[in-house]
Amino acid sequence: MDGSTSVSRSTVIEASCELFADLGYRSTSMRDIAQAVGVRAPSLYNHVSSKQEVLFAIMDKAMDRALSALDDALEGVDDVTEALRLATQSLVLDFLRYPAEVTVCNTEVRSLDAANRRAIVAKRDAYAARMREIIERGCSIGAFSTRSPQLAAFAVLELGNGAKSWFRAGGRYSDVEVAREYGEFALRVVGAVRAEQPLSAQPT
Amino acid sequence: MDGSTSVSRSTVIEASCELFADLGYRSTSMRDIAQAVGVRAPSLYNHVSSKQEVLFAIMDKAMDRALSALDDALEGVDDVTEALRLATQSLVLDFLRYPAEVTVCNTEVRSLDAANRRAIVAKRDAYAARMREIIERGCSIGAFSTRSPQLAAFAVLELGNGAKSWFRAGGRYSDVEVAREYGEFALRVVGAVRAEQPLSAQPT
DNA sequence: CCTACCGATCGGTAGG
């Protein structure tokens, strides 16, 4: 970003997010961020109060967005199989559409101050709990068949990571197609779907 | 580690690995490492030549160990379903047994110098390629049924991460039990196993 | 928005 674009709190935060994702929080200096938005480092403090505050703002916004997306995806959905499919699609789509934000969330929890870390970990745990509850419900009513719902929940939550690093490199599938495929993977992991039922049976 | 234990290259590298995993490479100072092994920072240079060299040594050794474990797991195995199961178990067991090394491998590639990064990425790609080849072979002979072997390979490779963060917290299952469960997840992801076939059908 | 500058900390070296 050069000097021709006006600088604001959101441009500072967006530039910081890309740099934190690429270099890491600790390896990104306020001077790096300033250069990215086209000012000198002290001017950043007109928009943000500290480097730590920027990191927290990035992660808090990303967690809220992911939780809202999950809410929207599950609204009015009763069938537990469909709920797991849609929740996984929501998770993977979020990964694919906001790779920098998600990378920061996945790698910089340790860079948060104690109080900020507690707040972010609470939201992360809430997200994981909702995914786990879906899988536990599916197991209890016999829709899913897996030995450890907890292990399966962790496996499903982690699935999107592979898609994220891969998706950035190539362009063979759209983000929606990748998300749909991972939705199918999740159903297979919990034992909800026959292997012979191909994804192509689904409508577009 | 206190002064009563003798300091060597390997004790420096082991202490560095734990610190890099917990704090990150950039946030760990040579003084932190020195304190962990009970000397002053300049004395570390009697054992290692630079901080960067320590990072590379940790990652290179970890990659070689993972590749060797994969070799051992697959030796003499012809059946492609069994190969995927054993490869996944090998991967997950490595994650569970060497969490600090694996965390460093997963988070500090960006902290490597260009030449070191090329060497590590080549080994990581070789590992991923072997997993992908198993899945492609299974698909081509009809043992597996998945729309995108490449996507499935990434999903399987990523599976262990969830197990790693979870396993460190609790003690409900042994590492071997967790690895076996993930072996089953991998077969489900590629469509190799009926959902009705529970893991408990396997011998101990 | 800037220049000038602060105290702290960094990886690494000199010299013994």
Added chain:
DNA sequence: CCTACCGATCGGTAGG
């Protein structure tokens, strides 16, 4: 193995 110290860089402030 140590003390003493180097130039560089850090997040952030003073003052305008």
